[in-house]
Amino acid sequence: MMKRSFVGKPTWWRPATTEIQISPIREFVIRCSNHDIHGAISAMDILQTLHIRADPLVYSSLIKSCIEARDIHSGRRVHRHLFDSDGNIPATFLINQVLGMYVRFQRVEEARQVFDVMPEKNVVSWTTMISAYTNMKRGRMGLELFVMMGRSGVMPNMYTFSSVLRASDGLETVSMIHCPIVKVGLDSDVFVRSSLIDVYAKWGDLQSGFYVFDEMPTRDLVVWNSIISGYAQDGNGHVALDLYSKMRRAGFPANQGALTSVLRACTGLTLLEMGRQVHTHSIKFLTDLILNNALLDMYCKCGSSEDATCLFDRMVEKDIISWSTMISGLAQNGRNVEALELFDRMPLKPNYITMVGVLFACSHAGLVEKGWRHFNSISNPGREHYGCMVDLLGRAGKLDDAVKFIKEMNCEKDVVIWKSLLSSCRVHKDVELAGIVGRRILELNPDEEGAHILLSNTYADSQQWEKVREVRWEMKARGVKKEPGCSWIEVGNRIETFIVGGSSTRTHQEMESVSKEVVRLIDRVTNEGGYIPDTSFVLHDVEVEQKKESLKYHSEKLAVAFGLMMLGKDKDIRVIKNLRICGDCHNFVKLVAMVERRKIVIRDAVRFHHFQHGVCSCGDYW
DNA sequence: ATAGGGTTAG
Structure with a gap:
């Protein structure tokens, strides 16, 4: 009798690859992935031991579930599965999904490792990585990848351009990216346009930004807001408000972003009444943190810290910006002690800007000891912090200490620092020191208007009219004009x-x-x-x-x-x-x-x- | 499967 010989496993045990055989398991996995990721992945484990390769949709669905559940561990398991199963290379779109998952979990380096070994990178792979880097403020790397992408022969699309524009580090880069956009005709895309407008404004060329805006056939809310916020941030509040009313006339509703930009314009122009009106429109977006922060700032900078306090107390969600805004806002309105009390109650870790406000409060309240204590608590003080300390010591009349502090401080001794000392010299009528400091400033920047004025004022205070004439003459010779009150x-x-x-x-x-x-x-x-x-x-x-x-x-x-x-x-x-x-x-x-x-x-x-x-x-x- | 605008100091 002939014996039947088996080579390897019996045929019925062969990896099943047909849709019919795996479909029950596939359905099980997909069903599980919605409520029980671990169960679903265990099912995947079984599939693997059976040498059954799940179809792409299963993976796709699992990755989505991991993102939704914010479960990076399961995400990593799915990732391993994807590459482990019998040496096949997964489809590019699946790897892209894995990239996207790591990016969502803020694990750019992990994404990068996967990206680097991808055999075939398409536009989506490149764009995912580029936008990941730009979102993490690592624009340099984003630009580098963009260049590499070009060399690898993959054509960027509108997604790529709108991402990479945000990574640009100056006007030169912007126009370098703008050129190919126009060449391939992608400047008709609203996303690309709003990025262009934003990035031109960011690097100080509002004119070019406006040109991009102006020649657009179709605009949307974001495009409008890009140009409005550009002008608002540039200190051109009137233009911003004008554009805003044009936008309303064009039939666009005011959303959170637009209202925030309008508020910023009001803040810049110190238009309290208009700001109040915007506030009434903002109650639709009661819980929008950014909008609330803009409102706080508007009230503080328009001199109504009472309104700001009232809103601050009602805000359900407060972040470090809300607290910092309130602290320096109270201080700017002369409520220094309250500002410092608020700081003591703050439940969040202060940042660089918070501490600028705290030191500002100390200096305007004349609290030298407290100022020192807060300054010493800053692990890595910067220019503004040093400036506040010079201000604090100078205002308090401790000019010698201020000079000593400047000499010893671990930061560039720029015009701002010296000007702060000079104005203290004037307050405390130290003509001699004023002369030295004034000269120092004019060496650094001979056209410094403020220093000329301060110096001449200090001399005038002590009736040294000869010196006053000297300074005035020098101003005239240099063409430095006094800004009229x-x-x-x-x-x-x-x-x-x-x-x-x-x-x-x-x-x-x-x-x-x-x-x-x-x-x-x-x-x-x-x-x-x-x-x-x-x-x-x-x-x-x-x-x-x-x-x-x-x-x-x-x-x-x-x-x-x-x-x-x-x-x-x-x-x-x-x-x-x-x-x-x-x-x-x-x-x-x-x-x-x-x-x-x-x-x-x-x-x-x-x-x-x-x-x-x-x-x-x-x-x-x- | 990948994209755009809005908030704190100086």
Whole structure:
């Protein structure tokens, strides 16, 4: 009798590859993967011991489930399965899915390892890696991969371009990427366009960004917001607001992103009333963290820390930006102690920016000891932190300590640091040190306007008119111009601007009545508040009467007078000034707030002054 | 299977 001989395993035990035989298991795996990943993977283990290769859909479904369940361990098991089963190389699209999974789990290096050994990389593989790197702020690597991709002969698509644009490190790179986009006609894609607009704006070429925007046949909300936020961030709030209303007229609804950009524009322009209006539109998005943070910042920077506090207390979710915004916002509004208390209550780890706000609060509250303690708690202090400390020591009159600190500090001694010291020299009338520091600044940057002014002011304080003339002459020779004092106030839906001695938005006649109001106020505070003009703030060597005359027309006085004339009794007067408020105006406004029984808020170049009942929130320490 | 915009200091 012939014996039947078997070679290897019996035929019925052969790896089954047909759809019919595996389909029950496949269905089991897919069904499991929705609620029980471990069970599903165990089923895969069984398949493997049976030498049954699951079909791609099974893997695809499993990977998706792992991502959804945020289960990286199971993800790794599926990954191993994919490559272990009998040496076959998985389909590229499956490996791409594995890449995507690791990227989602923030494991770019793991993704990279898989990517590097992929035999066939397609557009998706490359794009997944490039966008992973750009999202992790590793743009350099993203660009490198983009170049490698080109060399490997794979054509980028719109997905690739919109990702790689965000990795660009300067205008040169942007235009280098822009060229091929135009060449292959991918600039019609809205994603590519919004990336282009954003990245042009980011590197300071808003004009090119606007050009990309302007020639678009079809736009969507994101494209609109890209250009709006570009202008808002560039400090061009008026253009941003104008574009926003155009967007609304074009029929687009205001979503979170758009409202956030509009708020930023309001913040930049210090438009509190408009900001409030935006707030009412924002209640639809009550829980949007970014929008809330923008609102906090708007209220703080528009001088209403009360509104900011109220919103902050109601916010369900707060991140480090919310806390940092509130801390420095309170400090900018003279609520330094509260700022520091808030910092003590903060449940999150402070970052670089948080500590800038904390030190700012210490320096404006004159808390030297506390400032030192906080400074020493920073593990890796940077330029801004050193700057705050110089400010802190200088303001407190510890000029020697400030000099010592600068000498010993482990960071570049730039113009900002020296300017901070120079302004302390002026406050504490140290003419000698001012001369040295001023010269130092002008060596670093001969066209530094602020240093010239500070220096000449310091000399003027101590009546060294010869030196004042010297500095003024040097400014003239260098063509350095003093920025004229300028104040503005929001009345109705308009902004009224006042420059020294006049107005840029009112007629001559209207100015006459504003001047009359200033005179009336001066009389009133002189009689009822004992106001004496402090002519030491007039910096030219002229007769006393002439000095008094010139003080009258400081822009902040005009703006305050205008506000009192135009706004209802129940409204606070809110004025913004481009330079620092002068000492005479500071005293004057304190008295006006008292005799007129009004709350007056002036934001100068550095911070807010809240005047009420004859005192200022800064405690005259500024 | 891969893509775009919005928030804190200076």
